[in-house]
Amino acid sequence: MNMPFGCRAAVTRNILNRTKRGCGAFAKAEDGAMTILALFLFLAMVGAAGIGVDLMRYEQKRAALQYTLDRAVLAAADLDQTVPPETVVRSYLEKAGLLEYLSSVVVDEGLGFRKVSATATAVLPTHFMKLSGYDSLTIPAASTAEESIGNVEISLVLDVSGSMNSSSRLTYLKTAAKEFVGHMLSATEDGAVSISVIPYASQVNAGPDLFQFYNVSTEHDYSHCVNFIDDEFSQPGLSRTTPLERTMHFDPFTYSKDPIQTPVCPIRANTAILPFTADQTVLNNYIDGMTARGNTSIDIGAKWGIIMLDPGTQSVIDGLITQKKVDVSFSGRPSAYDSGDVLKVLIVMSDGENTDQYMLNPSMRTGESNVWYNASEDAISGSPDTNTTDAFSIYHDNGGHNYYWPDQDKWADHPYGNGTSPVCGYDSGGLYSCTEKDEPGTAVRLTYAELLNKVSLAYNAYYNYEFTSSAWADWYTSAFTKKEAEAKDQRTKHVCDAAKDEGVIVYTVGFEAPANGRRVLKDCASSDSHYYDATGLEISDAFTSIASSIRKLRLTQ
Structure with missing residues (x-):
């Protein structure tokens, strides 16, 4: 239908007016919806932040409770701890203001071990999560610590060279060594811990009991030492079939006669290796009887120390058991390096440094x-x-x-x-x-x-x-040749490396030792923390620390 131009314009204006009024109404309606959405999002963000605050408070409380409980059971499990274990646990939590949360303490102990378990439960009131129906959060904590010596084989390699007579060093060493023995044996079951003592000076007196099992030359039978070749220091064991050269019995140090005063291979009482024993009285008497004389051969002392830990020596120990010279409880020792249930420890102590070794022409x-x-x-x-x-x-x-x-x-x-x-x-x-x-x-x-x-x-x-x-x-x-001190330093390094390669833990103690001696001992140790530098009575602290390290605490849960 044809419409006059004026009418068409009026209709168009009317449609536009209606459209504008409709859009305005729609816009007003949308403003309300956006406000509600924004408010909802804001409340959600506040709620999430509030939950985060509650969870952060929960984690802080849980961490404090767990940390305190861990420290408490570790202290309580210490075998040297004379206070009742439960008292120790309660004391730790009380000092931290957490005693009210302690639920239980369980102690299981016997000869050579102590296990302490504790649980605690705290309730944390919530600030924001209660809006979601959670008025509080329960915080559980549990910890178990155990100290046990377990099976340990120890070679105690002690310097008895002439310099140990100075400044009461030998006296201090005897006290320290006996205290170490007491720490290791006083709370252990029979057969759990074995200790071999290897005194050394110019040489190591293996003794006739051990010599009978090795293929040693027979030029004499006045003493029982071996001139090891260099290659022997690159391996931990000692073959029972390979020919070994006996150290000749002679004295290059004095003008003495009948008897010679300082043979390179000592024959004095309590110089022969004391193998595999856990008899504290025997060990203490042996240590008390040690005397000092001669040069210093750290390399040979360490070599015999690892021999007494090497599983290849097992047949030797079994032979001594048959002869009733070693207790039957040590049958099957030294254990295999990878046995897993036996800790092998080599402890080497010296107050000096390697000196020249004399060998008869x-x-x-x-x-x-x-x-x-x-x-x-x-x-x-x-x-x-x-x-x-x-x-x-x-x-x-x-x-x-x-x-x-x-x-x-x-x-x-x-x-x-x-x-x-x-x-x-x-x-x-x-x-x-x-x-x-x-x-x-x-x-x-x-x-x-x-x-x-x-x-x-x-x-x-x-x-x-x-x-x-x-x-x-x-x-x-x-009349003699010498193995120079520098070469002996290298042999010490090699034999210590051979021990560490087999998983043996090596502790060393420099007792008022000179700089080069300390260097050799540090290099021998399993790590810097396994080396101890001691002066005077500090030698006892060093051996006590080693004993504590061996009897390490383990957080098991």
């Missing part, structure tokens, strides 16, 4: 010497020898009278005791005369091993061979 290891000995004439021993009788006679090609008698400073054609000698004097009438008479006793030619068991190298050179200007060079300087 091969030419003097076997065979007969040119020295003859008359026992009946050996009236005096010691240093220096003031004997005026003829205990020794020395053969030397002298063009006829080939036997030198040092006690009379004369030459003869036979050893004193195997012929006749003039006996001169005045008779009752004042007439001086001499008569040939049989010499007392019998002279016997000595092997080198027998000679050096009787006289030190210096004595032999200075007294027996005093007739020759080359005596000192021939019979002292040329």
